[in-house]
Each structure stands twice: as structure tokens, then as C-alpha cells.
Amino acid sequence: MLRLFETNEIRRTKSLEGIWDFTKVNEAGEEETGKVYRLPVPGCWESHPDLAVYRGRGIYRRTIRTAAKKTLRFVFKGVSHTADVCFDGKHIAHHYNAYTAFDAIVRDVEPGEHLLEVHVDNGFHEGSALHVHNDYYTYGGLIRPVGMEELDAVFIERLEFVPRLEGGVWHADIRVLARNVTDAPQRVELTGSLAGESLNFGTVELEAGGSRFVSGSFAFPGAEPWSHEEPKLYLLSVWAADPSDGRIVDDLIERVGFRTVTTASGKIQVNGKDIVLKGFNRHEDFGIVGAAIPLQLMAHDLDLMADMGCNAVRTSHYPNDERFLDLCDERGFYVWEENHARGLSLEQMRNPNFAKQCEDVNREMVEQHFNHPSIIIWAILNECASWSEEGRVHYKRQLEQIRSMDASRPLTFASCHRDKELCFDLADIVSFNLYPGWYGPEDPGELCDQARAWADAAGGLGKPMIMSEFGGDAVYGYRMPTRVKGTEERQADIIDANLKAYLERDFISGMFIWQFSDIRVTEERQGPLWRVTTQNIKGVVDSYRRPKLAYDVVKRHFTAAAKP
């Protein structure tokens, strides 16, 4: 299952979930041992005992059967980390970045058996600017679902839905991207339906192999708003018909919600009402399944967060699996989604591929996740070199790129540079990663008052402020009356003091605890014992979601009625 609702009723689609062949290959691309593993897709190869610490290259293979001559489209929701796809031995796609989707189209496939191969590489290479040794683990494999679709001459590639409230009635601007996959010009008529209204986008002419957007603006008098409290969702269906005979050749269904997000008077508003974000930073990492988290465990994570009284989650530090975002839409979780870049130094940002790789992930993130009502904030470049003029050039360019694609959501980035930060003027919300009580002895209340002053003096005056990371380590099960660092007691104390300070300050519009669960990290990153257990153990639950003492502390604060 690729999404939590049917995305097509006309276009034939199928999931390629199942067991695929897998072989390791060396740097030269040669199959090393000839041993063929049978691995689940989606899945991380680390789940297999032989491959638990394997980093490098491998090939996933499976057979595809077709009954009639067809144009096929393969959709890969996430291959970690670099993918090259071959169909019957012919290269059809290359993609860098584990955390965004890509597709590959093969025209006029003859009936019969065909070989689909995905060459996967999660090694660290010079040309990779974003996938570097890090404080999380980049697993290997087809970590998210794979789908196969049968296309007609024209297909609807994407929909964009931007809601707005006018005179008490919901309206929306809707854009439809249609693509011609043949060598001849094509014409299609585009119509749709949403919230009881019929939509007409007119007839569009598409040149051979070309694509085009058509748009329309519509009123939806019967629509009700989406919010945390009432996450009302609607299916937006669009059909493409052949104007000569009215035959429907393709369709695409999205699930949308009517809501606005604004920032004013130093606060964040959803549908005009001030909100305070209360939640966690969450990595996609769960015990033995790694980054390939099955639906029921994704739902379990959100169940635990809801139990603690959270209304928000930050997808640190990359775009998330769409099924998780679908769950957030359904459950009314507010999402801060960010691009894939964590803690890159100025030197790392000078990698010649940095700008292009960021531009790609920004574009793919916004295009692919545009319609999730739950996403209320886009963010970039967690803790990169925003303290320097050279770094600022990248922050400016990337924020402008995202704003040009989507002006309907506020933008931010998480900074750890305190009074040295140079980019707060570029964002709509100022966000601080500070770890009072853990990395330093500061008092959380005093430090965040100071942070407000730093932001005000550095271009953030009047902007909402989020405490985007705070917390401390705790080894699951390590309890001591001494409450020393590393005990569950100390972690609980630190989180208690931080939450108390932030919840009583009116100028704080959100807080994200670092972090939801313990996660695996790359071993190579720094000197010995940098991360004992090769995990970042600041989770409030461990990597199998067993609660630490801090769980009840969070629950007590977030379920208290003091704040909306």
C-alpha cells in the first residue's frame, strides 16, 4: 500500500510489495559472492542478520509480467540512498536521496516477462553532500513502497490544492499537471470533483512528450475546515477524457483539507486561530525494521504521541514516508517537514554538489507533499552554517526556492548558533536548538528569554519562536537515585524543566522535544564513545517504543489544560 486512500479508480496500479532477490555488489559493480538473498520490499537490508552492518552497494531484482502491450510507470517512494533503475537491462532512472520519491516510465512494453532491477548504494562518497556520516543511520534498500502503473497516452502527474477562506466560504486554487507520454500531440479534457462541487478545467493541448499545468479557482460552500481538533478531509478527483469520444483515459485522486496557515503578531495561526505546537522530533527508525517502518508501527508512534498530548511532529531531518503524513492528516497532527540536511559545516556546504542536491530535495519535497493539510511548516538545513555570510547565500536561495513553489506555508530552519545566527531575517518563524541542562548548565527559562533577545536583535523581531530541540540522554532501564547524567531520572528532570519554562512563556509558539525514540547512528562519525551503544539515546521511548520515565512527564505537561 503506497498511500492510505485509493489514488486511482481508472488508472491501473499495483503495489510491488513482496519478496525481491538481492545480491551484494562491490565498488566496481560486480556481484561478489553470487549469494542471492530474498529480502522484503519495503525493507532495509540491515534487517537481515548477514547484512546488519553492511554498507555499500547491492541489486534488488524482480520479474514483472504484463498481459498486453502497455506503457508502464514505476514509482519508487524511497530508495536509500542512491538508486539506478534498469528495465530488461536498460538504464531508465537515476535518483539521489533516500527520502523523496521518483518515477521511471517505459513505453510500449511488450506482453510477457520483464526484469526490473534497482541498483542501490548507501555508501559515503565524495559526490554526496547530504548523505554523510551523521547522528542518525541511513539504512540501505528499498525502504519505502514501490508501485507499478499502466498509462494511457496522457496521464495526470500531479495536483496542487491551495485553500483560502473568502467571505466565510472556502475557495481553492487547483492546478492539474497533465503529461503526454507519446510521440504525437494529444488533447484531453480535464474535469473533477471535490466537496460536492464539479470542477471543469477545460481542454488542454499537449505536444509530443510534453506536460502542462491547467488551473482553476472554485468555491466550496459546503466545505468544513481541517484542524487538529476536527481533521476533516475530502477526496479531490480529477479525470482526463479523450474529447473525441469522451472516454476517460486517466484519473488522479488526492486527499485534501481546507485550512490556512499564517503568522502574525508573533504567533502561528491555523484558520486564523493562534496555535502552540507541542510535540516531538521523530526519526524514521524502529528497532529491527530500521527506516522501513510498517503502517501499524507508524500508527503506534502517533498513538503514543497522542497519548502524551502532542499535537505536532517534526520530521527531523528529511521528508517522511507519505503514509505517515497521511496518518498525520487523518489524526490532525501539525507537521513541520524539512529537507534532508543535518548539521553540515561550512566546509561540507562547499561540496560542489550541495546546492543542486538541496535544490532537488526541496523541489521533490514540496511537489510531492504539497497537498497534506497536516504540513503547516516547511524547513531547511538543520544546524548548518547559517552563522556565515557564505552559508547565508544558500539559506536565502533555498528559502526563496520553496517560497516560489508554495507561498501558503511559513518557512523556518532550526538554528544552534545562538547570538551568531545570521539568517533569522530570511525566515517566517525563528527556531532554536538549545539543550539547556544537557550540553550546558543553563536554566531553560533564562536561556529562552536570552534566545528571544538574540532573535529580536538579528532580524527575528515580531516573528513567532519555536524551541525546535531540547532534551537529554537516558539509557533505557538505567535508574539511579543519584539522578546522574544518562539515567532516566535525569532525562525526565531536564525535559520537565524545559517544558515548564516554554509552556509558561507566551512568546513561544511551539516546542519539539529531542527526540521521540532512540535511534541508530553511524558508527564512523566521531571518536570513541561519542554515542555509547551507537545510538542517540535521547528518546523518550527506546527504539522498541518502551517508555522511559520522561514519558509521563511529557504527558503531564502536554495534557494540562493551560495552553490550547
Ligand code: ADA
Ligand atoms: C542536534 C541535531 C540532532 C541531534 C541532537 C543531539 O541538535 O539537530 O540531530 O544530533 O543535536 O542529540 O545532540
